[in-house]
Amino acid sequence: MSAIDDLAAELAKLPGIGKKTAMRLTYHLLKQPSDRSLRLAQALEVLAERVHPCPRCHNLTEQDLCAICSDPRRDASVICAVEEASDIWAIERSGEYRGVYHVLGGRLSPLDGVSASDLTVNHLVERVAAGEVREVIMATNPSVEGEATALLVQQALGAAPVRVSRIARGLPMGGDLEYADGVTIAQALVARRDMVQDSR
Amino acid sequence: MSAIDDLAAELAKLPGIGKKTAMRLTYHLLKQPSDRSLRLAQALEVLAERVHPCPRCHNLTEQDLCAICSDPRRDASVICAVEEASDIWAIERSGEYRGVYHVLGGRLSPLDGVSASDLTVNHLVERVAAGEVREVIMATNPSVEGEATALLVQQALGAAPVRVSRIARGLPMGGDLEYADGVTIAQALVARRDMVQDSR
Numbered sequence: 155m156s157a158i159d160d161l162a163a164e165l166a167k168l169p170g171i172g173k174k175t176a177m178r179l180t181y182h183l184l185k186q187p188s189d190r191s192l193r194l195a196q197a198l199e200v201l202a203e204r205v206h207p208c209p210r211c212h213n214l215t216e217q218d219l220c221a222i223c224s225d226p227r228r229d230a231s232v233i234c235a236v237e238e239a240s241d242i243w244a245i246e247r248s249g250e251y252r253g254v255y256h257v258l259g260g261r262l263s264p265l266d267g268v269s270a271s272d273l274t275v276n277h278l279v280e281r282v283a284a285g286e287v288r289e290v291i292m293a294t295n296p297s298v299e300g301e302a303t304a305l306l307v308q309q310a311l312g313a314a315p316v317r318v319s320r321i322a323r324g325l326p327m328g329g330d331l332e333y334a335d336g337v338t339i340a341q342a343l344v345a346r347r348d349m350v351q352d353s354r
Numbered sequence: 355m356s357a358i359d360d361l362a363a364e365l366a367k368l369p370g371i372g373k374k375t376a377m378r379l380t381y382h383l384l385k386q387p388s389d390r391s392l393r394l395a396q397a398l399e400v401l402a403e404r405v406h407p408c409p410r411c412h413n414l415t416e417q418d419l420c421a422i423c424s425d426p427r428r429d430a431s432v433i434c435a436v437e438e439a440s441d442i443w444a445i446e447r448s449g450e451y452r453g454v455y456h457v458l459g460g461r462l463s464p465l466d467g468v469s470a471s472d473l474t475v476n477h478l479v480e481r482v483a484a485g486e487v488r489e490v491i492m493a494t495n496p497s498v499e500g501e502a503t504a505l506l507v508q509q510a511l512g513a514a515p516v517r518v519s520r521i522a523r524g525l526p527m528g529g530d531l532e533y534a535d536g537v538t539i540a541q542a543l544v545a546r547r548d549m550v551q552d553s554r
Contacts, residue, residue: 157400158401158414160401161397165394169382171379175370177440179368179369179370181438181439181443182369184405184439185438191401195396195398197360197364198392198398200357200361201357202390205357205358205384216356238381238385240381333374
């Protein structure tokens with residue numbers, strides 16, 4: 155397999171990039187000075203070698219603590235729980251949120267074999283039990299699995315003296331937080347509502 | 355700048371990849387085992403370091419001669435002249451062509467400062483003068499610049515005892531060969547026509 159086919163095959167494994175696009179990107183890189191490809195290669199290597207989950211919130215970082223957890227201006231008494239680290243980027247883009255985060259590492263999905271023990275729910279309960287947290291905002295996706303995950307977290311936090319809220323559904327049901335625009339996310343944060351225990 | 359932002363910035367420099375898509379691709383890679391990123395990095399490095407133009411046809415290759423020039427089953431008496439090496443991939447995809455290629459390295463474009471001397475036209479004339487070539491198929495893009503380039507090559511080959519043909523315009527005027535489907539390219543090759551010297 156040639157270097158050209160090889161790179162195109164690797165690029166085609168990325169989501170949303172088909173065989174034709176991969177080949178086009180490869181030839182695009184070939185037309186650039188070779189340090190363009192090398193810079194991209196280096197960025198990938200740094201990513202693979204240095205990035206790891208933040209021990210406090212499971213956000214991805216190169217530091218001991220992630221940039222948000224280590225920022226003294228962030229309000230550590232409000233934790234926004236999200237499914238994936240990429241959701242943090244989406245919420246930060248809205249510019250509306252000044253608290254910290256907790257990455258659950260996915261959503262409840264029995265069909266995909268994801269159960270409560272695969273998520274970082276227990277760690278979130280520990281963070282809340284350690285005190286100083288007054289609110290947990292559930293920002294899981296507005297899908298069936300996301301709602302189930304929010305309920306799971308709410309019940310796990312049941313005994314703790316903490317407000318548990320859910321971001322308002324500004325996103326259409328079945329939508330994906332990662333693809334939402336900043337304004338929608340900002341509105342959803344402002345209009346968040348308490349999770350009442352109506353499911354019992 | 356963090357490793358995540360850094361990779362996203364590099365990815366966003368690729369054509370057709372915006373800031374959001376770049377961030378999504380980066381987080382996708384972060385969810386994979388890290389050897390996925392490293393394999394992509396390695397493919398980029400190999401591309402940057404080993405790929406160079408074929409000395410015979412200017413196709414891109416890692417070998418002394420490109421795979422097509424060194425294939426004894428290809429008919430070296432028919433040369434298909436294209437603008438870019440990526441066009442070869444598009445034509446090969448059609449499965450219709452058994453000759454060899456010549457990459458001109460662009461198209462005539464006075465506005466972009468591309469003149470005849472920036473193209474490999476003289477080298478093509480030498481290849482034809484060396485004998486054994488009976489036909490040159492002009493497969494430059496069906497644009498004003500592509501047509502001008504085809505005419506330039508035809509005139510440069512004027513004295514040589516060689517048929518000069520032009521791929522049929524199956525592609526819409528202003529279209530781009532690289533984006534065409536294989537069937538259209540195959541039809542355009544079959545229906546190629548001689549270039550008559552009607553421009554004189």
